[in-house]
Amino acid sequence: MRTIDWTAPFSIAIALLLASLVLLPMFWxxxxxxxxxxxxxTLEHYRQLVVDPAFVRPLANTLWTSxxxxxxxxxAAAPMSWLVSRTDLPGKRLLRVLILASFxxxxxxxxxxxxxxxxxxxxxxxxWYYGLLGLKPFEAAPLLNIFSAWGMVFxxxxxxxxxxxxxxxxxxxxxxxxxxxxSALLGASPFRTAFHITLPLALPALLAGFLVAFLQSMTLxxxxxxxxxxxGIDVITTKIWSLFQFPPRLGxxxxxxxxxxxxxxxxxxxxxxxLGRRGYAVIGGKSGGRQLIRLGAWKIPALALFALVLGCxxxxxxxxxxxxxxxxxxxxPLAGNLTLEHWRFVFLEFSQTQLALQNTFVLGIAAxxxxxxxxxxxxxxxxxxxxxxxxxxAFLATAPVAIPGIVLAVGLFLSYTRxxxxxxxxxxxxxxAYLTKELPVGYQQVSASLKAVHPELEDASRIFGATRLRxxxxxxxxxxxxxxxxxxxxxxxxxxxxxxxxxxLFTARTKTISVTMFDLRESxxxxxxxxxxxxxxxxxxxxxxxxxxxxxxxxx
Amino acid sequence: MRSTPLxxxxxxxxxxxxxxxxxxxxxxxxxxxxxxxxxxxxxxxxVDVKVAEAVAKAFRAAYPxxxxxxxxxxxxxxxxxxxxxYQSGIKNVDVVNSSDASHFLFWKKQKWLAQHxxxxxxxxxxxxxxxxxxxxxxxxxxxxxxxxxxxxxxKEAPTGYLDLLDPKWKGKLxxxxxxxxxxxxxxxxxxxxALGWEYFEKLSKQGVQQLQSTTAPPKSIASGERxxxxxxxxxxxxxxxxxxxxxxxxxxxxGTPFVTSPGAIFAGAxxxxxxxxxxxxxxxxKIQQLLVNEGGLRSVHPDVNYxxxxxxxxxxxxxxxxxxxxxxxxxDIKKRYTTLFGN
Numbered sequence: 001m002r003t004i005d006w007t008a009p010f011s012i013a014i015a016l017l018l019a020s021l022v023l024l025p026m027f028w029x030x031x032x033x034x035x036x037x038x039x040x041x042t043l044e045h046y047r048q049l050v051v052d053p054a055f056v057r058p059l060a061n062t063l064w065t066s067x068x069x070x071x072x073x074x075x076a077a078a079p080m081s082w083l084v085s086r087t088d089l090p091g092k093r094l095l096r097v098l099i100l101a102s103f104x105x106x107x108x109x110x111x112x113x114x115x116x117x118x119x120x121x122x123x124x125x126x127x128w129y130y131g132l133l134g135l136k137p138f139e140a141a142p143l144l145n146i147f148s149a150w151g152m153v154f155x156x157x158x159x160x161x162x163x164x165x166x167x168x169x170x171x172x173x174x175x176x177x178x179x180x181x182x183s184a185l186l187g188a189s190p191f192r193t194a195f196h197i198t199l200p201l202a203l204p205a206l207l208a209g210f211l212v213a214f215l216q217s218m219t220l221x222x223x224x225x226x227x228x229x230x231x232g233i234d235v236i237t238t239k240i241w242s243l244f245q246f247p248p249r250l251g252x253x254x255x256x257x258x259x260x261x262x263x264x265x266x267x268x269x270x271x272x273x274x275l276g277r278r279g280y281a282v283i284g285g286k287s288g289g290r291q292l293i294r295l296g297a298w299k300i301p302a303l304a305l306f307a308l309v310l311g312c313x314x315x316x317x318x319x320x321x322x323x324x325x326x327x328x329x330x331x332x333p334l335a336g337n338l339t340l341e342h343w344r345f346v347f348l349e350f351s352q353t354q355l356a357l358q359n360t361f362v363l364g365i366a367a368x369x370x371x372x373x374x375x376x377x378x379x380x381x382x383x384x385x386x387x388x389x390x391x392x393x394a395f396l397a398t399a400p401v402a403i404p405g406i407v408l409a410v411g412l413f414l415s416y417t418r419x420x421x422x423x424x425x426x427x428x429x430x431x432x433a434y435l436t437k438e439l440p441v442g443y444q445q446v447s448a449s450l451k452a453v454h455p456e457l458e459d460a461s462r463i464f465g466a467t468r469l470r471x472x473x474x475x476x477x478x479x480x481x482x483x484x485x486x487x488x489x490x491x492x493x494x495x496x497x498x499x500x501x502x503x504x505l506f507t508a509r510t511k512t513i514s515v516t517m518f519d520l521r522e523s524x525x526x527x528x529x530x531x532x533x534x535x536x537x538x539x540x541x542x543x544x545x546x547x548x549x550x551x552x553x554x555x556x
Numbered sequence: 557m558r559s560t561p562l563x564x565x566x567x568x569x570x571x572x573x574x575x576x577x578x579x580x581x582x583x584x585x586x587x588x589x590x591x592x593x594x595x596x597x598x599x600x601x602x603v604d605v606k607v608a609e610a611v612a613k614a615f616r617a618a619y620p621x622x623x624x625x626x627x628x629x630x631x632x633x634x635x636x637x638x639x640x641x642y643q644s645g646i647k648n649v650d651v652v653n654s655s656d657a658s659h660f661l662f663w664k665k666q667k668w669l670a671q672h673x674x675x676x677x678x679x680x681x682x683x684x685x686x687x688x689x690x691x692x693x694x695x696x697x698x699x700x701x702x703x704x705x706x707x708x709x710x711k712e713a714p715t716g717y718l719d720l721l722d723p724k725w726k727g728k729l730x731x732x733x734x735x736x737x738x739x740x741x742x743x744x745x746x747x748x749x750a751l752g753w754e755y756f757e758k759l760s761k762q763g764v765q766q767l768q769s770t771t772a773p774p775k776s777i778a779s780g781e782r783x784x785x786x787x788x789x790x791x792x793x794x795x796x797x798x799x800x801x802x803x804x805x806x807x808x809x810x811g812t813p814f815v816t817s818p819g820a821i822f823a824g825a826x827x828x829x830x831x832x833x834x835x836x837x838x839x840x841x842k843i844q845q846l847l848v849n850e851g852g853l854r855s856v857h858p859d860v861n862y863x864x865x866x867x868x869x870x871x872x873x874x875x876x877x878x879x880x881x882x883x884x885x886x887x888d889i890k891k892r893y894t895t896l897f898g899n
Binding site: 119120122138238245328351422508520522 | 598600604605609612613625627628629633637640641644646648649727728735765766769771775776778779780799898899
């Protein structure tokens with residue numbers, strides 16, 4: 001009996017789906033940016049973008065703050081990754097876990113927490129500082145003012161440096177030890193070796209890390225909205241958001257969004273050039289038996305560096321959120337201030353909690369499931385070079401890396417608020433945003449697992465007469481099961497924390513936890529925000545524990 | 557594409573309007589039964605989230621079979637969301653409450669509001685309701701100055717708006733945003749009329765921390781983040797005082813903006829009966845008294861009593877709101893304000 005091989009129609013369907021996900025929003029974005037209200041061609045939006053200081057200033061702010069974030073990340077992550085990779089620093093495992101925790105903490109949660117810590121007068125850190133020195137708020141300058149451009153840079157840095165750390169740590173693991181050993185044998189001190197041998201070798205990874213941090217910072221919406229806007233500072237993402245307020249100025253919003261695309265693409269090109277053809281996801285290949293440098297008394301400053309960075313990214317913010325969720329007035333001392341009121345309010349009274357939780361989970365599960373299926377199919381078709389044009393499939397699946405969330409949201413809004421397909425106001429439009437946004441992450445995960453499966457097994461199955469689909473289901477899928485589960489969880493975690501695209505696409509019935517928190521922020525309801533933040537972190541960490549359970553990975 | 561359908565729509569709306577009886581529509585058992593059948597009602601409001609949920613809780617207790625969803629955001633945000641949704645053909649909103657009374661003029665002009673007069677509103681003073689029955693004042697508040705008593709002594713406390721221009725307040729002030737909050741917008745418009753834009757130009761040089769909602773500055777000074785609030789809801793100040801926060805209200809000597817906050821039903825509501833049941837419920841003396849007692853609000857319901865310790869409205873020099881005058885200037889005010897103070 002002969003069954004039909006569905007490979008060709010299936011591949012075409014996948015290609016069309018990917019193209020409509022990625023290209024349609026970009027098409028409308030470009031078109032809208034070039035049309036005036038009556039639909040005629042115009043360059044007016046771009047002219048305004050270039051000459052109006054109301055746009056030039058946010059763009060300049062974005063560029064300099066993102067550069068500052070990149071530089072800070074490199075400055076902190078370079079010594080940190082060297083210490084973890086090359087020295088006998090104690091507690092490495094715990095440190096790596098905490099760095100992973102910074103990595104998965106949504107930056108807007110960090111920004112909320114840092115308002116509580118670093119508000120110039122009532123912020124807990126400033127209160128300690130005033131108390132310690134016997135000063136009074138308003139009379140003396142605060143230790144730190146989080147409502148500033150530098151405050152925003154600092155908070156973004158705290159949740160972005162793990163990217164750079166991972167880059168550099170991976171690259172250090174791959175650098176052969178012989179060169180460093182030679183330097184040591186010739187009598188150079190460990191630090192001289194580090195600066196003259198290791199650093200130049202790790203330079204490409206550092207530069208690539210800088211670019212990734214820059215990109216991450218450029219596309220964030222939460223921290224600038226929470227920390228910079230109250231100080232009257234706009235960046236390009238908050239500007240796009242304000243253009244979206246009613247009556248929306250869509251042409252301008254589209255024109256303001258588009259420049260981010262070439263910037264991102266250029267930076268990613270540079271990064272690929274720097275890293276060569278060696279992707280950063282290279283796992284294994286460690287040169288074993290490396291002699292670790294003894295730190296001796298240097299352990300103390302080394303650990304102090306970790307304590308400072310991780311204290312600021314994890315310990316203090318989590319502590320502040322936890323404290324705030326259990327007190328009546330967040331800036332007063334604990335005594336006589338304790339309450340369970342915020343937890344009761346959020347889970348028993350606040351009518352948006354249930355709806356938002358439900359929406360968040362539905363979206364997370366749907367995006368993760370659809371995304372995993374899609375990237376697995378794309379990964380299979382492109383890595384096994386099964387169909388003509390498999391390269392463009394892989395390209396389309398990774399292209400959204402270059403599309404910042406808020407830009408994608410503008411594109412989706414333009415595509416799906418008009419017939420034939422009106423999705424605005426439904427969960428579908430947010431689902432499409434999440435799916436598209438998470439494609440690259442998912443694709444990278446799945447392709448790593450697929451590369452580990454030898455095609456011979458599949459070929460054997462085909463030789464015995466199984467169709468492509470049958471082979472995929474019976475042979476390949478079980479072999480990559482763990483990788484697929486990890487992909488699902490990655491997309492799920494990425495989706496439930498999404499803010500920058502959701503903020504433009506939600507309506508009253510389609511709110512998520514993240515936008516609910518953003519709404520609460522506008523009325524300074526810190527207690528409920530803290531409760532929701534902790535809940536979101538608990539969900540995230542449960543899912544991460546699940547990744548390790550299923551894939552038996554150790555934190556790397 | 558613009559002229560013909562609009563005139564048709566207007567004619568239809570007019571024809572529709574004259575067939576609907578204007579006047580009280582009591583909550584009858586039939587209306588409740590129909591509302592239960594609809595199952596839910598969506599209420600957009602700009603009132604403080606705790607007050608909104610307290611009202612929703614009371615509604616759930618009274619009508620356990622009708623699910624109420626509260627969508628709370630600042631008045632200007634509520635306005636943006638509704639308009640954005642209506643423009644895209646999404647009819648989420650059943651009942652609305654906003655502190656920017658001019659919104660109701662706009663929506664009424666768009667023919668988006670249903671005519672419905674809750675029984676209690678019949679007894680409201682004429683200035684607190686639309687003569688054609690599209691909306692009525694659901695709540696009111698004053699947009700006041702306030703300060704933290706730990707940081708500012710009663711002696712040095714400001715007595716009015718012009719005092720806030722004193723250099724000693726530099727870096728100590730906090731303010732809400734008229735681009736977000738209807739109360740703030742109403743207050744800003746009243747102050748522009750009383751003191752002119754020069755006042756805001758000078759104020760913008762005082763290092764004012766810019767928040768969004770008028771519910772936020774009272775929480776900010778209660779936490780001690782700032783010492784003095786330039787504007788903020790009187791009702792949030794009462795709530796803070798009831799919670800023993802170290803704050804005090806100042807009714808500025810130039811006059812305090814009085815902000816009425818109407819409520820209405822949307823004609824296109826998906827749950828028209830549940831909307832009427834909710835709207836009638838919102839205007840009952842029981843809920844109006846709840847707004848006053850727990851929410852610190854002012855009510856225009858004739859049966860409401862104020863707890864001791866609240867300054868009577870008659871003793872406060874107020875600056876009345878003027879929605880019609882404000883309507884034409886909203887965009888200009890927001891734009892000029894944003895240039896001075898940022899987003």
